[in-house]
Amino acid sequence: MSEATPNLEELDRHLAEKWISGIWRIPASACPGDSKTKIQPHLWKWADIHDGLAMEYVNPLTGGSTLPTLSCWIQLLKAGQRTQSHRHTSTVLYRAFRGRGTTVIDGQEFHWEQGDNFVVPLWHWHEHANTSASDEAILFSMNDAPVLKPFGLYREETRRSQLGL
Ligand SMILES: [Fe+2]
Numbered sequence: 001m002s003e004a005t006p007n008l009e010e011l012d013r014h015l016a017e018k019w020i021s022g023i024w025r026i027p028a029s030a031c032p033g034d035s036k037t038k039i040q041p042h043l044w045k046w047a048d049i050h051d052g053l054a055m056e057y058v059n060p061l062t063g064g065s066t067l068p069t070l071s072c073w074i075q076l077l078k079a080g081q082r083t084q085s086h087r088h089t090s091t092v093l094y095r096a097f098r099g100r101g102t103t104v105i106d107g108q109e110f111h112w113e114q115g116d117n118f119v120v121p122l123w124h125w126h127e128h129a130n131t132s133a134s135d136e137a138i139l140f141s142m143n144d145a146p147v148l149k150p151f152g153l154y155r156e157e158t159r160r161s162q163l164g165l
Contacts, residue, residue, distance in 0.1 A: 099137025
């Protein structure tokens, strides 16, 4: 087509005669990133994270898990802080973002430090401890609980510490 700037209706008619369709004719609902998806880019600010608490990154569109199949969490452990022993049917991948500590999984100790990754398999008793007397430790984690919950397969329970932590 040689015209400099055809209007869109004329261009559509011309292309239709050639059995061509412009990308602008694809419905927005068929495009990734359109307004109907439950995922959108989002930035959670570090300044909004609070000491000593485990916090979930919530999907701003749904108010639910971070992604439809993954839930992301951040946990700040104060110096010397220990969590309660517990287990759940979700599997969790951890990233030691800062500090050092120990995670006990079914009685086995895993000593981690910044940059380390570890997995807590489903239904294994576990607890975390910041082993520093002066520095905070930060664990980032992702779990598959969003996949389990719709089927009623998610459970969790707590118990006394494995190591008297
Ligand atoms: Fe856990």
